[in-house]
Amino acid sequence: MEQKDIIKLSQVDFTYPEAEQPAVKALNLTLQAGTWTALIGHNGSGKSTVSKLLDGLLFPTNPDSQIMIAGLPLTPETVWEVRKHVGIVFQNPDHQFVGATVADDVAFGLENRGISRAEMQRRIPAVLAQVGMADYADAEPSHLSGGQKQRVAIAGVLALKPQIMILDEATAMLDPEGRKMVIDIVRKMMVQDHLTIISITHDLDEANLADQVLVLDDGQLIATGTPAEVFQKAALLERSGLALPFFYQLKSELMAQGINIPTTITTETELVAYLCQLNLNM
Amino acid sequence: MSIKFKHVSYVYAPATPFEQKGLDDVSFELKENQFIALIGHTGSGKSTLMQHFNALLQPSSGEIALAGHRITPTTKQRDLKTLRQQVSLVFQFPEAQLFESTVLADIAFGPKNFGYTDAEAKKLALKWLEKVGLPKSIANKSPFELSGGQMRRVAIAGVMAYEPAILCLDEPAAGLDPKGRHMMLELFKAYQARGHTVILVTHNMDDVADYADDVLVMEHGRLLRHTTPSEVFKDRAWLLKHGLGQPAASEFAAQLAENGLPLLPQPLTLTALTHRLVAHFKGGE
Numbered sequence: 001m002e003q004k005d006i007i008k009l010s011q012v013d014f015t016y017p018e019a020e021q022p023a024v025k026a027l028n029l030t031l032q033a034g035t036w037t038a039l040i041g042h043n044g045s046g047k048s049t050v051s052k053l054l055d056g057l058l059f060p061t062n063p064d065s066q067i068m069i070a071g072l073p074l075t076p077e078t079v080w081e082v083r084k085h086v087g088i089v090f091q092n093p094d095h096q097f098v099g100a101t102v103a104d105d106v107a108f109g110l111e112n113r114g115i116s117r118a119e120m121q122r123r124i125p126a127v128l129a130q131v132g133m134a135d136y137a138d139a140e141p142s143h144l145s146g147g148q149k150q151r152v153a154i155a156g157v158l159a160l161k162p163q164i165m166i167l168d169e170a171t172a173m174l175d176p177e178g179r180k181m182v183i184d185i186v187r188k189m190m191v192q193d194h195l196t197i198i199s200i201t202h203d204l205d206e207a208n209l210a211d212q213v214l215v216l217d218d219g220q221l222i223a224t225g226t227p228a229e230v231f232q233k234a235a236l237l238e239r240s241g242l243a244l245p246f247f248y249q250l251k252s253e254l255m256a257q258g259i260n261i262p263t264t265i266t267t268e269t270e271l272v273a274y275l276c277q278l279n280l281n282m
Numbered sequence: 283m284s285i286k287f288k289h290v291s292y293v294y295a296p297a298t299p300f301e302q303k304g305l306d307d308v309s310f311e312l313k314e315n316q317f318i319a320l321i322g323h324t325g326s327g328k329s330t331l332m333q334h335f336n337a338l339l340q341p342s343s344g345e346i347a348l349a350g351h352r353i354t355p356t357t358k359q360r361d362l363k364t365l366r367q368q369v370s371l372v373f374q375f376p377e378a379q380l381f382e383s384t385v386l387a388d389i390a391f392g393p394k395n396f397g398y399t400d401a402e403a404k405k406l407a408l409k410w411l412e413k414v415g416l417p418k419s420i421a422n423k424s425p426f427e428l429s430g431g432q433m434r435r436v437a438i439a440g441v442m443a444y445e446p447a448i449l450c451l452d453e454p455a456a457g458l459d460p461k462g463r464h465m466m467l468e469l470f471k472a473y474q475a476r477g478h479t480v481i482l483v484t485h486n487m488d489d490v491a492d493y494a495d496d497v498l499v500m501e502h503g504r505l506l507r508h509t510t511p512s513e514v515f516k517d518r519a520w521l522l523k524h525g526l527g528q529p530a531a532s533e534f535a536a537q538l539a540e541n542g543l544p545l546l547p548q549p550l551t552l553t554a555l556t557h558r559l560v561a562h563f564k565g566g567e
Contacts, residue, residue: 042431042461042462043429043431043457043459043462044429044431048430091457092375145324146324172456173374174324174485175323175485175525176485177323177525178323178324202457202458202460202463204460241459241460241461241462242460243461243464246530246534249552250555253552253553253556258564259563259564268534269537272537275543276542276543279542279563282563
């Protein structure tokens with residue numbers, strides 16, 4: 001029902017005070033509700049600035065810029081209303097904990113919003129169950145593993161029922177197991193709650209799982225499209241300080257060495273099946 | 283000379299209700315001037331072990347010998363200053379420790395602290411600023427005006443500038459873009475090749491496969507294995523059981539093997555995987 005544009009940026013410019021170059025230049029962007037978008041780009045390309053613009057931590061420096069979030073124009077007047085719809089999970093979970101227990105920590109955001117105690121008692125167990133942390137409600141956050149901490153941080157965001165969740169390098173510090181678990185949970189939430197996900201990441205294999213990939217360089221979008229479309233542009237990505245996900249690297253290496261891979265093959269599983277079939281036909 | 287741990291145990295908050303074993307009877311011997319990877323899932327004791335390399339933590343029992351020092355439960359901290367110059371730790375998010383007014387002053391702080399003159403320290407700082415891939419033009423900027431990735435490099439330059447014989451780094455490349463990550467790891471590899479020991483704490487199995495000579499695997503404060511990357515990545519079931527992953531190339535090869543196309547010996551890197559596939563399909567056997 002809600003296949004509408006939940007985020008719309010038009011001609012967004014942002015220049016930090018005293019900076020010579022704008023951090024974000026003429027950015028136009030439309031994201032649909034309930035989709036997963038990966039925002040990639042080298043360090044200093046403007047990714048974090050974009051996430052701060054989406055949450056009203058920064059405002060465009062060009063008066064003609066427009067940012068629409070969940071149907072609201074984002075301005076200093078509407079920022080508090082808009083923030084109700086946007087949750088952010090940051091890279092370092094230790095910087096985000098305030099509560100003495102896991103449940104207290106999730107309650108913190110709800111208290112800030114003036115949610116009633118009865119409602120909090122309903123929501124907290126529900127979101128902790130959603131992220132698989134129900135058994136840890138009374139645990140001290142400092143005793144959790146990195147992956148568990150990030151799941152609690154996500155629960156804290158989910159409890160506020162946002163429409164948009166921004167993951168700002170949220171899996172960068174996690175071990176492979178923790179990383180996979182966080183991604184799986186967020187994906188489930190996306191489908192279940194029709195959540196819109198924006199994942200800012202350097203993990204290109206993670207970006208490869210998104211519905212849409214945006215590549216930012218010097219504050220400008222230099223490529224957008226499905227992962228298959230974007231990761232075809234190997235030279236462009238490399239010039240921009242990025243690399244290709246493993247699957248695309250392997251495919252291009254094999255092609256370069258004379259093993260022809262049909263263009264219809266776009267996933268690792270398909271490539272495995274294709275190579276094994278090739279082996280049988282030998 | 284080598285780095286030797288003999289039956290090292292470490293107990294957090296001993297004789298309190300919070301008593302917890304950080305390290306449990308850990309013994310190993312590392313050759314110097316190698317690239318060592320230290321792996322294990324979160325909470326396995328990697329950081330506790332790392333902090334023993336320069337005696338930020340001293341063993342509760344057992345003994346450590348490295349860089350001409352012997353560290354026991356009773357070693358006095360005041361005898362350890364030269365150890366700290368020889369063995370440096372770079373923690374996660376080292377950029378959080380920047381504090382000077384300029385980039386150059388921040389990098390020069392370490393060398394100055396270990397007795398270099400102002401002029402020498404400044405020269406070293408300039409050299410390492412460039413080595414970590416930063417433009418000279420930022421030397422007089424405040425480190426706080428830089429991007430996160432640049433701040434990380436400034437912090438690491440500040441440690442490498444006094445050239446410790448043993449450099450221990452905890453996830454130094456996390457949060458860097460692919461090019462920055464590659465550059466950073468190549469920098470450590472070159473540092474090791476010039477006659478230093480590099481110990482890298484990492485979750486990235488591709489980095490282990492690409493760079494490490496030796497691997498230490500920790501779990502529950504115990505040393506589970508001390509071996510080479512090719513040995514540790516051989517047994518997929520064992521890795522899964524211990525919450526560890528495989529390098530992407532090995533993972534892909536395992537899927538091929540499951541579907542009737544085994545490649546031996548097991549490839550650990552993209553290059554090795556490509557070679558084996560090309561050899562298999564294009565002949566040459």
